[in-house]
Amino acid sequence: MTDWFDWAANQTIANFFTGTCTDFDTSTRIQDFNVSKCPVDGAWGSWSNPTCSVTCGNGIQSRNRTCDSPVPSAGGKDCNGSSVDSSDCSLSDCPVHGAWGSWTNPTCSVTCGNGIQSRNRTCDSPVPSAGGKDCNGSSVDSSDCSLSDCPVDGAWGSWTNPTCSVTCGNGIQSRNRTCDSPVPSAGGKDCNGSSVDSSDCSLSDCPVDGAWGSWTNPTCSVTCGNGIQSRNRTCDSPVPSAGGKDCNGSSVDSSDCSLSDCPGLGMKCNRDIVLG
Structure with a gap:
């Protein structure tokens, strides 16, 4: 019976049907059928166009x-x-914008004193791809760093002008220097070598003032009677030199001397009487 309804609904030319239909041992005239009261099973319409859940990548x-x-x-x-049918879809790769990774540990440019410390980062978390934007900002960050003072090794300053230990003759001249260019600091090494340098020096001869030598033994001018005795000395202990002063005083010293009477002719004469 249902097959007949389907056939009758699809007829576009026949406007009138005659006859009877028998179903389940029951006969009914065709003109008495009310098709609108028959059950109609549903049927699917056409599928819509498929749409992907994403505009890029996999969805x-x-x-x-x-x-x-x-x-x-x-x-x-x-x-x-x-009523719904789903499946995987894969479009072109999505743009991935770059993002900075972590900063590295900062390192100072010096091991002591003042310097510059820097740290770095990389645009790899993630790396930009498929037309994504690069990271914004700098990959390097710098700042001042200050460590403990650097050891400074000492160095000698200039020598002083040498001075001789004497103003004339032979002596020792010396000169000095100081470990101050720079002064050692922060555990730096002291200067190597001596702070004093000595050598011989020879100036013009020193003036030597003369001095008397010993007196000679005195001798009397007569062998008997009264006379004059004299003694001598020489300016040679030392001899004056290099402009030194001569000896002061006389090189001769005289005094009376009296010896035993001279043997005579029984006549005693004074020495100052001239006999003719």
Whole structure:
């Protein structure tokens, strides 16, 4: 009976039907059938165009259909199956914007004293790809750093002008220097070598003032009677030299001397009487 309804609904030329139909041992005239009261099972319409859940990369695409061809009615069965169909979809890679990784530990440019410390980072978390933007900002960060004072080794300053230990003759001249260019500091080494340098020096001869030598033994001018005795000395202990002063005083010293009487002719004469 249902097959007949389907056939009758599809007829576009026949406007009038005659005869009877028998179903389940029951005969009914065709003119008495009310088709509108028959159950109509639903049927799916066409699938919609599939759409992907993303605009790039991997996603899920889905399409839909509606149970409207025809819509079930008069107790007809609903459409069998799902109104939604899903599957994977893969589009072009999505743009990935770069992001900075972590900063490295800062390192100072010197091991002592003042310097510059720097740290670095890389645009790799993630790396930009598929037209994504690069990281914004600098990959290097710098700042001042100050460590303990650097050891400074001492160095000698200039020698002083040498001075001789004497103003004339032979002596020792010396000169000095100081470990101050720079002064050792912060554990730096002291200067190597001596702070004093000595050598011989020879100036013009020193003036030597003369001095008397010993007196000679005095001798009397006569061998008997009264006379004059004299003694001598020489300016040779030392001899004056190099402009030194001569000896002061006389080189001769005289005094009376009296010896035993001279043997005579029985006549005693004074020495100052001249006999003719």
